[in-house]
Amino acid sequence: IFPNNTNKIIIHHLCRYKMLAASSGSDEKESKGAQGGKRVQVDWTLNIGEEVYDIITTRYRKSTSSQTDIVVIGMRTLYTLSETGEITSQKRLDYYPSVVRSYRVSDNVKHQNLIVGSFDSALMIYSDPKLVWAAKTTSIPIGLEIGTFGGISGMICILDDAGSLSLNYLGTDPVSNPV
Numbered sequence: 390i391f392p393n394n395t396n397k398i399i400i401h402h403l404c405r406y407k408m409l410a411a412s413s414g415s416d417e418k419e420s421k422g423a424q425g426g427k428r429v430q431v432d433w434t435l436n437i438g439e440e441v442y443d444i445i446t447t448r449y450r451k452s453t454s455s456q457t458d459i460v461v462i463g464m465r466t467l468y469t470l471s472e473t474g475e476i477t478s479q480k481r482l483d484y485y486p487s488v489v490r491s492y493r494v495s496d497n498v499k500h501q502n503l504i505v506g507s508f509d510s511a512l513m514i515y516s517d518p519k520l521v522w523a524a525k526t527t528s529i530p531i532g533l534e535i536g537t538f539g540g541i542s543g544m545i546c547i548l549d550d551a552g553s554l555s556l557n558y559l560g561t562d563p564v565s566n567p568v
C-alpha cells in the first residue's frame with residue numbers, strides 16, 4: 390500500500406511471493422550497480438481512489454469461479470478483487486470500517502463470511518455481500534480474529550484501540566429470512 394501525502398489517490402501493487410523471493414537474491418552484474426539487487430516486477434496495479442484500512446484473501450463471493458478473492462476494506466467501500474486485479478464487486482458502506490476478517494461458516498460451505506469492525510463500535514457480518522448480522526461492541530475493534538476458546542468455536546477475539554482484549558460470542562445463528 391502506497392498512500393501519497395494528499396490522501397487523494399491510493400495505488401496498490403500486488404507482487405507474487407515467488408517474485409519477491411527471486412528479487413531478494415542478487416546477480417554479479419546487478420550487485421555492481423547502485424541498487425545492489427534485482428528489481429521486483431509488479432503483476433498489476435489498481436487505483437481505488439480512497440484510503441485502505443485492511444486487505445485479506447479469502448473465498449468470499451459464491452458466484453465467482455476463482456478459488457481466492459482479494460477483499461479490500463476502504464474508507465467507505467468494501468471491494469472484492471479477482472486474482473488479476475479486476476474489481477468484481479464493491480459495496481458502499483454507511484459507516485467507517487476499522488478492520489475486516491473472514492471466517493468459515495461450516496466445513497461443507499466453500500465460501501466464507503466477513504466480519505467488519507467499525508469506528509462506531511460495531512461488528513457487521515456479511516455473507517456474499519449481504520449484511521446478515523450486526524452487533525454493538527463496547528469499544529472500537531482494531532484487531533479481530535475468530536477462534537476456539539474453551540471448546541467453543543466461533544469466538545470473536547477483539548483488540549480495541551486502548552489495547553484491551555475481549556472474547557465475544559454472538560450466541561445464535563442469524564435469522565435466515567430477515568424482515
